[in-house]
Amino acid sequence: MASLSQSQLIAAPSTTFSLCSPRTSSGLTIRPRRSTVQQRVSCASSRGERSSEPDTSRQHDRRDVLLGLGALGAGATLMPARRARADPVATPNVSTCGQADLPPGANVSTCCPPPSNALPVDFAASLTSSSTPLRTRPAAHSVTADYVAKFNAGIAAMKALPASDPRSFAAQAAVHCAYCDGSYSPEGFPGLELQVHNSWLFFPFHRCYLYFFERILGSLVGDPSFAIPFWNWDAPDGMRLPAMYADQSSQLFDPRRDARHAPSKLIDLDYNGTEPRFTDSQQIDHNLRVMYRQMVSLSPTPSLFFGSPYRAGDDPNQGPSPVENIPHGPVHIWCGDPKQPSFEDMGNFYSAGNDPLFYAHHANIDRMWSVWKGLDARRHTDLTDPDWLNASFLFYDETPKLVRIRVRDVLDTGALRYQYQDLPLPWTAARPTVTRRAAGSLLTPAAKAAGGATKKAGKFPITLDEATSVTVRRPVGSKRSKAEKESKVEVLVIDGIEVGRDVAAKFDVFVNAEDHGAVGSGGRELAGSFVNVPHRHAHGGHGKERGIKTTLRLALNEQLEDLKAEGDESVEVILVPRQGKGNVKIGGVRIELMH
Ligand code: C2O
Numbered sequence: 001m002a003s004l005s006q007s008q009l010i011a012a013p014s015t016t017f018s019l020c021s022p023r024t025s026s027g028l029t030i031r032p033r034r035s036t037v038q039q040r041v042s043c044a045s046s047r048g049e050r051s052s053e054p055d056t057s058r059q060h061d062r063r064d065v066l067l068g069l070g071a072l073g074a075g076a077t078l079m080p081a082r083r084a085r086a087d088p089v090a091t092p093n094v095s096t097c098g099q100a101d102l103p104p105g106a107n108v109s110t111c112c113p114p115p116s117n118a119l120p121v122d123f124a125a126s127l128t129s130s131s132t133p134l135r136t137r138p139a140a141h142s143v144t145a146d147y148v149a150k151f152n153a154g155i156a157a158m159k160a161l162p163a164s165d166p167r168s169f170a171a172q173a174a175v176h177c178a179y180c181d182g183s184y185s186p187e188g189f190p191g192l193e194l195q196v197h198n199s200w201l202f203f204p205f206h207r208c209y210l211y212f213f214e215r216i217l218g219s220l221v222g223d224p225s226f227a228i229p230f231w232n233w234d235a236p237d238g239m240r241l242p243a244m245y246a247d248q249s250s251q252l253f254d255p256r257r258d259a260r261h262a263p264s265k266l267i268d269l270d271y272n273g274t275e276p277r278f279t280d281s282q283q284i285d286h287n288l289r290v291m292y293r294q295m296v297s298l299s300p301t302p303s304l305f306f307g308s309p310y311r312a313g314d315d316p317n318q319g320p321s322p323v324e325n326i327p328h329g330p331v332h333i334w335c336g337d338p339k340q341p342s343f344e345d346m347g348n349f350y351s352a353g354n355d356p357l358f359y360a361h362h363a364n365i366d367r368m369w370s371v372w373k374g375l376d377a378r379r380h381t382d383l384t385d386p387d388w389l390n391a392s393f394l395f396y397d398e399t400p401k402l403v404r405i406r407v408r409d410v411l412d413t414g415a416l417r418y419q420y421q422d423l424p425l426p427w428t429a430a431r432p433t434v435t436r437r438a439a440g441s442l443l444t445p446a447a448k449a450a451g452g453a454t455k456k457a458g459k460f461p462i463t464l465d466e467a468t469s470v471t472v473r474r475p476v477g478s479k480r481s482k483a484e485k486e487s488k489v490e491v492l493v494i495d496g497i498e499v500g501r502d503v504a505a506k507f508d509v510f511v512n513a514e515d516h517g518a519v520g521s522g523g524r525e526l527a528g529s530f531v532n533v534p535h536r537h538a539h540g541g542h543g544k545e546r547g548i549k550t551t552l553r554l555a556l557n558e559q560l561e562d563l564k565a566e567g568d569e570s571v572e573v574i575l576v577p578r579q580g581k582g583n584v585k586i587g588g589v590r591i592e593l594m595h
Helices: 004-010 014-021 037-041 054-070 079-083 145-160 168-178 200-220 280-295 304-305 322-335 357-375 445-451 482-487 557-562
Strands: 135-137 392-396 400-407 418-420 467-473 489-499 505-513 526-532 548-555 571-580 584-586 587-593
Touching: 135 357, 135 584, 145 168, 145 200, 168 200, 168 392, 200 357, 200 392, 280 322, 280 357, 280 526, 280 557, 304 322, 322 357, 357 587, 467 587, 482 489, 489 505, 489 557, 526 548, 548 557, 571 587
Parallel strands: 135 418
Antiparallel strands: 392 400, 467 571, 489 548, 489 584, 489 587, 505 526, 505 571
């Protein structure tokens, strides 16, 4: 069985759109207005079709890789062959920012940052020398009244600035919309959308974003040691909306939130739009097991933790990291107001930055990057692929000056002069538990029929409108040693996932569940989930209802150990739609080995 790196390359026609847009020799790009997207449609009218103006360098790239396949043993990785000709994603100058594709009823009209007369300067490490005070980001539920007052003053000052000032709250909020809803194209690829979600750009983009937000806030309150808070939703004391954000007289309050989720309510990190009926202690237990699953079971290697490669010329949405799916997605949707047309503010990417809570949510996501590295110094390292390290974004700093910052600039939070308050991580001991009894079946036939009914999948692709099961062969059918499992992780790949635009969608994936209806979010049979936070795409298909197309990768090693399935030839996979039923298509399900 091929390793994942091989099959990813074989599946390379998914990048065919890139063939339309060779890099211009000047390096300058002009972002097309939406009306000119036709240009792209005409040269690549559907996935897999050959462009009429192929960029031969990229075609050769792919052919080299395919030729290379035969020469390599099953254990070899092909990444270097591809890496040689690929490029990192880069944000073009802000003057190329185009109209975002906003949902109906959107409460903003543009997402572009204020224009800059000067070219961006490269992020300078000198800005972060040790003479800069170290900022310690505190847990939002644990801060003092003085801290809340200063934070409020900073947000008030940001909100008082006109939107034409890049430091203003409005301009800061728009940054997220621009990078998520199709305002930019990657440099050199005017026909493609630049998207910072659903790929390996997710962690570093948001780290950069918060970093500049924090520096602006510090300068507005006159305290360069000021640090933004993080919402500590991964520990029981932090699993409620932090009180300072719920105070209606505060600058941190946002009326466009789900009114049911005021601070007395515990968050459900596996939220799917339906209110769970758990006691508080059950909810806490589920949340901790969900955290363990996403941060430990599903994140054993850098390539799984960070999400799929996304290079210049690739279609966006190559595949999200486990943490981006959960808890990142459900927390957004849990906060957004279901009474607003598009779950504003937090429940839609275009508007999420309008809620001050966004920055606390993402500070904890960012903290998870640091925490993950600390869990296993040997295996949990940053990626070393130059196309990741050299990917770059544009932000205004506090002066305000336009800065180009690269992923390699933000790997070390110490060098950026911030750290997180050190707190316990109770989920590290919360390994999910097997639901079925040790011997015999868990449930009576009647209970089983009520909770866990499934239909057998027909021919893929399928529309996921009800629980659907499929038997999937494994590439290995016997127990492997610890070293073998570490060097090649067994991964369940669900690809060709298509979600309609603006759809809040979630589906769960079970493995060997006797009765999936009886498996809670902390159950071992739950392999993981896919979550789509609604957002539109300027390049989504010229009036056609085309949403994102992406891939879910779920590491199975720990799960198969716990389910005692390591010796089996196949597993039974059940896909269960939870939100956006009938609006999700699945292209196929397979198991591969991944480095
Ligand atoms: Cu850029 Cu939580 O989204």
